[in-house]
Amino acid sequence: MEEKVILVVDDEPRSRQGIKKTIERVSHHQYEVITAANAEEAIKRIDNEKIHVLITDIRMPEVSGLELLRKLKEKAKDPVVIVISAYSEFEYAHEALELGVVNYLLKPIAKEKLMEAIEKAIELENQRKKTGMFNKIVDDKLMEMQQLSKYNRAVKEAMDYIDQHYDEELTLKEVAKQVHLNASYLSALFKEELQITFSEYLTRKRMQEAKKLLLSTDFTIAEIAEKSGYQTSKYFIRLFKQFEDMTPNAFRKHNENDF
Known part of the structure; x- marks a missing residue:
């Protein structure tokens, strides 16, 4: 079975590495977890390899998490997206949902909430894959x-x-x-x-x-x-x-x- 790749995007090194290590430890290295320090780096990684789940901070310098999602939409790249933020303002959550985000987590993120969101995201990604293959195959x-x-x-x-x-x-x-x-x-x-x-x-x-x-x-x-x-x-x-x-x-x- 194909190993799922999760990309964690956060400009704060501690937060980025903390999320990566939590996922690896709790999932017993079931997923390949890679990281990016900003949106530009994230786009390069998504252009060059298949990313199944994207976890991105919403507020980052230069290019925000929402801007990253807009760019991915333009490129027709569609990993399942989980947004994380230290801000609970409604407008962020609202726009994130409009951009196809499946989960919105507030920092500090509880380990259980994070893993629950990832499991749901992986399930959705599997469904998308099946539907995509079905549409390509079926006459x-x-x-x-x-x-x-x-x-x-x-x-x-x-x-x-x-x-x-x-x-x-x-x-x-x-x-x-x-x-x-x-x-x-x-x-x-x-x-x-x-x-x-x-x-x-x-x-x-x-x-x-x-x-x-x-x-x-x-x-x-x-x-x-x-x-x-x-x-x-x-x-x-x-x-x-x-x-x-x-x-x-x-x-x-x-x-x-x-x-």
């Missing part, structure tokens, strides 16, 4: 079709059979035989009820599974092609490019920093 059209129950029984059975055997060499004739219809009639039913052909449904299912493997495993492209039901990686790559406007390798590289 909306396929999902919509699979959720509808209005289809002819034979069409539903054919869809179920494809969903379970997409990694095998499937033909229209073979699937038709499984649902006790002739191939021409099943082909016509697919077009009429799903508004797509049998071939497109099968390809969409295979592409969805291929994307899942690209983002969640270290399998080679050839292995993913085979596990997705394709005899050759060359044909798989060509089809993938038609559906995603990029090669499987490019898809993997483009999304690898997100997960």
